[in-house]
Amino acid sequence: MTSEEFVTKKGYKLVPPDGGYGYVILVAASVNFVSLTPTMFGVCFGMIFNDLFTKLKMGATEISLLTGLSALAVSVSAFLAGPLLKVMSRRKLALLGAVLLNAGVFGAIFVNSMAQLIACQGLLQFFGYGFLYNVSCTILNEYFLEKRLFAMSIAQTLSAAAAMVAPMIVSWSMAEYGFRGTLIVISAINLQTIVASALLQPVARHMKKEVLEDVHGGFLCILMEMSINDLKNKVLETPVIKSNDIEDADDLFNEKKQGVKLSIANIVITWIKEFIDWPLFKKFALTCGCLGGPVSFFVDSNFVFFLAQYLYDLKWDNDQVKWALALIGFGDIAGRILLIFSSSWLKRLGSHVIYVAGLFIAIVTKLGMLWITDYTWTLAIVAVMGLSRCTIGVLYPMVVADSVEPDQFPSAMGISMMMFGILAIIMGPAVGAIRDATGNYTIMFLIMIGLLIVTVVAWIIELLRGKRKMSSIEGR
Numbered sequence: 001m002t003s004e005e006f007v008t009k010k011g012y013k014l015v016p017p018d019g020g021y022g023y024v025i026l027v028a029a030s031v032n033f034v035s036l037t038p039t040m041f042g043v044c045f046g047m048i049f050n051d052l053f054t055k056l057k058m059g060a061t062e063i064s065l066l067t068g069l070s071a072l073a074v075s076v077s078a079f080l081a082g083p084l085l086k087v088m089s090r091r092k093l094a095l096l097g098a099v100l101l102n103a104g105v106f107g108a109i110f111v112n113s114m115a116q117l118i119a120c121q122g123l124l125q126f127f128g129y130g131f132l133y134n135v136s137c138t139i140l141n142e143y144f145l146e147k148r149l150f151a152m153s154i155a156q157t158l159s160a161a162a163a164m165v166a167p168m169i170v171s172w173s174m175a176e177y178g179f180r181g182t183l184i185v186i187s188a189i190n191l192q193t194i195v196a197s198a199l200l201q202p203v204a205r206h207m208k209k210e211v212l213e214d215v216h217g218g219f220l221c222i223l224m225e226m227s228i229n230d231l232k233n234k235v236l237e238t239p240v241i242k243s244n245d246i247e248d249a250d251d252l253f254n255e256k257k258q259g260v261k262l263s264i265a266n267i268v269i270t271w272i273k274e275f276i277d278w279p280l281f282k283k284f285a286l287t288c289g290c291l292g293g294p295v296s297f298f299v300d301s302n303f304v305f306f307l308a309q310y311l312y313d314l315k316w317d318n319d320q321v322k323w324a325l326a327l328i329g330f331g332d333i334a335g336r337i338l339l340i341f342s343s344s345w346l347k348r349l350g351s352h353v354i355y356v357a358g359l360f361i362a363i364v365t366k367l368g369m370l371w372i373t374d375y376t377w378t379l380a381i382v383a384v385m386g387l388s389r390c391t392i393g394v395l396y397p398m399v400v401a402d403s404v405e406p407d408q409f410p411s412a413m414g415i416s417m418m419m420f421g422i423l424a425i426i427m428g429p430a431v432g433a434i435r436d437a438t439g440n441y442t443i444m445f446l447i448m449i450g451l452l453i454v455t456v457v458a459w460i461i462e463l464l465r466g467k468r469k470m471s472s473i474e475g476r
Helices: 022-035 042-055 060-084 090-108 114-143 148-190 192-198 217-237 243-257 264-275 278-284 288-313 318-341 343-349 351-371 375-401 406-438 442-475
Strands: 012-015 208-211
Touching: 022 114, 022 148, 022 192, 042 114, 042 148, 042 288, 042 318, 060 090, 060 114, 060 288, 060 406, 090 114, 090 148, 090 192, 114 148, 114 192, 114 375, 114 406, 148 192, 148 318, 148 343, 148 375, 264 278, 278 406, 288 318, 288 351, 288 375, 288 406, 288 442, 318 375, 343 351, 351 375, 351 442, 375 406, 406 442
Parallel strands: none
Antiparallel strands: 012 208
């Protein structure tokens, strides 16, 4: 059941509630976004596992492999969420994701080898994360239409607030209990995803009735059209045996008799195309709406992931690193609050334009952080960098939603996140190997910034072409 409008036979249409039980869904999605370990504690990953990385002798290449496999697990599960939602309810898939996520977090407490860390922290946990993230975005997209940016901003703002205080919690917990005790605290927080997932309900139960404006004139046409369609369906459903059918049956029998069989490869290919929604894939996969978010998310998450190690390399102590990471969260939450209060105005600009503006801020701040070494100025730049994280994180689902039809969102989100996984598994170890080969983080960061620049240029070209196409259509 999607959030698309349904015309009924009583002179009204059913539309998303944009409130009501939608606010319960908003709370549940917010809890999921807050409790997800990569969301709340993603910026603290280096702080939590720094000693374990040293103990296991994991360099930048191995760490990049871990993040790449994590991204691949997210992308595969998010991609599978689209087809699975056709046979499973939102609640069941969310609960499955919550169980996998919590199993991975709890298992990470006991890891003593790189293989165990990859299995628990890299694969199991992030596989559940992909299910939960896709379902949470999908159900928010279904329950909210006019207030979609407002709802998404609130849900993501709470997660940013949690990310801002997470470094403080981790710093205290690491000092008191060590990294395994810290993981126990994180595991307890993650358990809230099970409760939140249980609150999810189909949007069909809460659709709002909206009376049609032209009930007398247009309603008759609607009834006539529906009657004709019903008549066609009944005619099509009536089995009719023709002479051609008998001939076709004879031909088929002869083919079987002669040993001619359908190609198994063709059957498999046809099934795969139906499974991945091949028409949508061809239309959507190579657009900036699909690729822009994954590239931006990959660069931003890896930049922040290696930021702690980069600052330690600059001889910063734990307190200085803690404040830098906290300021990223502060800038992030400030941007999300701004989105809440300006959502009605920003809606006119469109999610794609706002996203490109956020990427421009990301490029400038990341370059500035590499060029400036002063402690105070670096903290200021890091805080502004949080604004770009806001657009990359909050608007990513909205960019996808604005690029496809409402009922195509789960599959489109899965396709986009699959692209993220492919990019992460290819580029992640590559940039880590560059760091190990060169011995510094600057070249690695510049390569990632270059990916952002290419993305911004391609996106601007796509927006200008779309605008020119719309102008030519209106001119006709």
